[in-house]
Amino acid sequence: KAGVTQTPRYLIKTRGQQVTLSCSPISGHRSVSWYQQTPGQGLQFLFEYFSETQRNKGNFPGRFSGRQFSNSRSEMNVSTLELGDSALYLCASSPTSASREQYFGPGTRLTVT
Amino acid sequence: DQQVKQNSPSLSVQEGRISILNCDYTNSMFDYFLWYKKYPAEGPTFLISISSIKDKNEDGRFTVFLNKSAKHLSLHIVPSQPGDSAVYFCAALTGTASKLTFGTGTRLQVTL
Numbered sequence: 001k002a003g004v005t006q007t008p009r010y011l012i013k014t015r016g017q018q019v020t021l022s023c024s025p026i027s028g029h030r031s032v033s034w035y036q037q038t039p040g041q042g043l044q045f046l047f048e049y050f051s052e053t054q055r056n057k058g059n060f061p062g063r064f065s066g067r068q069f070s071n072s073r074s075e076m077n078v079s080t081l082e083l084g085d086s087a088l089y090l091c092a093s094s095p096t097s098a099s100r101e102q103y104f105g106p107g108t109r110l111t112v113t
Numbered sequence: 114d115q116q117v118k119q120n121s122p123s124l125s126v127q128e129g130r131i132s133i134l135n136c137d138y139t140n141s142m143f144d145y146f147l148w149y150k151k152y153p154a155e156g157p158t159f160l161i162s163i164s165s166i167k168d169k170n171e172d173g174r175f176t177v178f179l180n181k182s183a184k185h186l187s188l189h190i191v192p193s194q195p196g197d198s199a200v201y202f203c204a205a206l207t208g209t210a211s212k213l214t215f216g217t218g219t220r221l222q223v224t225l
Contacts, residue, residue, distance in 0.1 A: 004156070031211060033211055033212075033213070035213070035215075042215055042216075042217050042218070043157075043202065043204075043213075043215035044215075045212040045213060045214070048211045048212065050211075055211065056210055056211060056212050058212065090156050090157070092156075092213075094211065097209070097211055098209050098211075099211075100145050100147070100162060100206060101147065101159050101162060102159070102211070102213060103159060104149075104156030104157045104158070104159075105156050106154070106155050106156045107154075107155070107156050109154075
């Protein structure tokens with residue numbers, strides 16, 4: 001099976017812009033979670049989607065949003081980018097929302113200038 | 114509030130020896146624990162997990178030990194190989210929630 005894929009892999013944006021990142025889960029996986037990794041805060045949970053519904057949300061401002069499509073692919077959007085949003089954004093998938101193990105994609109490296 | 118802590122930011126071990134990576138947690142609601150390995154510019158790779166009803170789980174060279182009373186878990190890698198050099202994260206889950214709470218990571222270097 002192909003693993004989790006994320007596009008784009010690298011992105012440079014300017015403060016104030018908005019960005020959309022995409023994640024395709026492992027075939028058959030229906031749960032997709034997003035995480036942010038920064039040197040200062042480590043790996044932090046953003047949100048989880050299952051069956052096109054957001055099931056869990058982390059402690060991030062409303063500028064961070066996401067959605068999931070009927071084919072389980074997911075997108076996350078960050079509006080009004082700030083310098084502090086520069087990070088590695090990781091997507092993880094699992095078969096169901098109750099599955100314990102999550103499998104990560106390679107991430108999208110976002111740089112905000 | 115760091116609920117999952119990895120107090121050793123780095124560890125150096127000789128090839129063939131045992132690597133022991135430690136993790137402490139504070140939230141007694143955590144009931145499932147996982148270890149991930151991460152190389153630079155890649156996403157974390159799942160290694161091994163353990164439920165809170167067990168105290169040991171083994172998979173090949175990797176063994177995870179859980180001490181619930183001490184709120185402590187450890188990952189043993191025997192024998193260590195140069196390809197094991199990476200950053201290791203422990204993570205925890207609560208109930209049916211899918212939110213992984215990660216530690217800060219330990220960079221393992223396996224030397225020849």
